[in-house]
Amino acid sequence: MNIELYIEKNKSNIIKFLSQVIKIKSYSSQEEKLVTFILHFLRTKLNTKKLYVKRIKNNIIILLPKSNCSQKVNILFDAHIDTVPVENINKWKYPPFSGKFVEDKIYGRGATDTKASLAALVFTIKFLTEINYNNKPIAFSLSSNEEDSSGKGITEIMNYVKPRYCVICEPSDLKIVYGHKGKWCVKLTFYGKPAHSSSPQNGINAIYLAYPLIKKIIHTKPQQFKNTILGKPTYTITYIESKTNSLNSLPYECSVYIDYRSVIGETEESIKSWILKSLEGTNIKFDPVHRFFAAWVLNKTHKLFTIAKNVYKHCFGKKPEPILWQFCTNGSVTMVDFKIPTIGFGPGSPYLAHQDNEYVKIEDVFSAIKFYSLFCLHQEGL
Numbered sequence: 001m002n003i004e005l006y007i008e009k010n011k012s013n014i015i016k017f018l019s020q021v022i023k024i025k026s027y028s029s030q031e032e033k034l035v036t037f038i039l040h041f042l043r044t045k046l047n048t049k050k051l052y053v054k055r056i057k058n059n060i061i062i063l064l065p066k067s068n069c070s071q072k073v074n075i076l077f078d079a080h081i082d083t084v085p086v087e088n089i090n091k092w093k094y095p096p097f098s099g100k101f102v103e104d105k106i107y108g109r110g111a112t113d114t115k116a117s118l119a120a121l122v123f124t125i126k127f128l129t130e131i132n133y134n135n136k137p138i139a140f141s142l143s144s145n146e147e148d149s150s151g152k153g154i155t156e157i158m159n160y161v162k163p164r165y166c167v168i169c170e171p172s173d174l175k176i177v178y179g180h181k182g183k184w185c186v187k188l189t190f191y192g193k194p195a196h197s198s199s200p201q202n203g204i205n206a207i208y209l210a211y212p213l214i215k216k217i218i219h220t221k222p223q224q225f226k227n228t229i230l231g232k233p234t235y236t237i238t239y240i241e242s243k244t245n246s247l248n249s250l251p252y253e254c255s256v257y258i259d260y261r262s263v264i265g266e267t268e269e270s271i272k273s274w275i276l277k278s279l280e281g282t283n284i285k286f287d288p289v290h291r292f293f294a295a296w297v298l299n300k301t302h303k304l305f306t307i308a309k310n311v312y313k314h315c316f317g318k319k320p321e322p323i324l325w326q327f328c329t330n331g332s333v334t335m336v337d338f339k340i341p342t343i344g345f346g347p348g349s350p351y352l353a354h355q356d357n358e359y360v361k362i363e364d365v366f367s368a369i370k371f372y373s374l375f376c377l378h379q380e381g382l
């Protein structure tokens with residue numbers, strides 16, 4: 001059976017599966033129900049004689065072919081199964097956990113980030129079992145804990161499976177991605193001195209102590225940073241909180257959260273020293289909210305990149321236009337921590353991720369299945 005025919009035959013099953021996985025809420029560390037559903041689907045709808053399924057905490061790893069399966073695989077395809085929460089339920093045109101299919105789109109939290117990729121991988125695996133895939137050993141990971149920026153899920157996977165190459169399945173509008181920015185969220189706490197608010201001269205207002213930092217983040221244009229292939233770093237304040245004994249006393253503590261998107265060459269030390277520069281002498285506590293994820297770019301002459309581009313041409317009949325992601329993915333763990341050459345590719349628009357009314361065009365999911373399947377079948381040279 002060829003891939004086009006397979007997709008044609010499975011269209012309604014793919015739509016149904018994607019809609020079902022959107023209906024199952026799976027916030028980070030709460031993926032249990034979705035894991036149970038996917039495992040049940042794999043065991044009842046796929047030929048289990050053809051694949052090996054392993055669960056590690058809330059991650060699922062699928063190895064193929066079963067006859068020659070190994071933890072040492074050629075390519076690992078990863079899609080995370082957790083999503084960011086829904087905050088503004090009233091802003092959604094369709095309920096965020098309805099998985100509603102309207103015209104050519106499926107709506108819901110996680111539709112594009114990354115349940116569309118999850119569905120595409122599951123139906124790629126199904127195709128490979130149906131054609132008795134017998135090429136080099138490959139693995140698929142459906143991973144937990146990506147959105148919480150812990151790196152936990154993908155690290156648990158990478159400690160089990162040893163791939164030579166990785167494909168991160170995050171929304172890319174079906175373009176090949178060869179790198180992305182890094183990410184670090186840090187919290188800076190300023191300590192003041194409480195006093196009755198009718199006599200502010202007797203205390204130190206912690207919010208006022210934080211003001212120079214807030215001003216610096218707002219007004220410093222990243223001009224001073226060198227332009228890189230990833231552009232310049234960006235930074236923004238995402239949350240501010242203060243502690244006070246009452247609304248009529250001076251706040252004694254103020255914390256500012258900064259979300260920093262780094263470029264190649266930046267490290268924890270360089271970012272920390274840039275943030276703290278010009279704030280010397282202030283009583284500040286610097287706390288990372290999560291570990292630092294470094295930026296990465298795959299060399300344009302790397303064979304993974306070349307072969308991915310050939311598969312793309314073969315799959316879509318046009319010249320690929322590779323891109324770089326502005327956001328961070330599990331790729332920082334695979335490429336930087338584990339030193340495995342990595343690319344990205346996925347259905348859906350990255351600009352719809354984390355938004356109200358998130359959706360994915362179902363045609364994108366079909367196209368991704370075709371690309372992933374052809375990639376598995378054309379690994380010559382890798």
Ligand SMILES: [Zn+2]
Nearest residue numbers: 113147353354
């Ligand atoms: Zn995301």
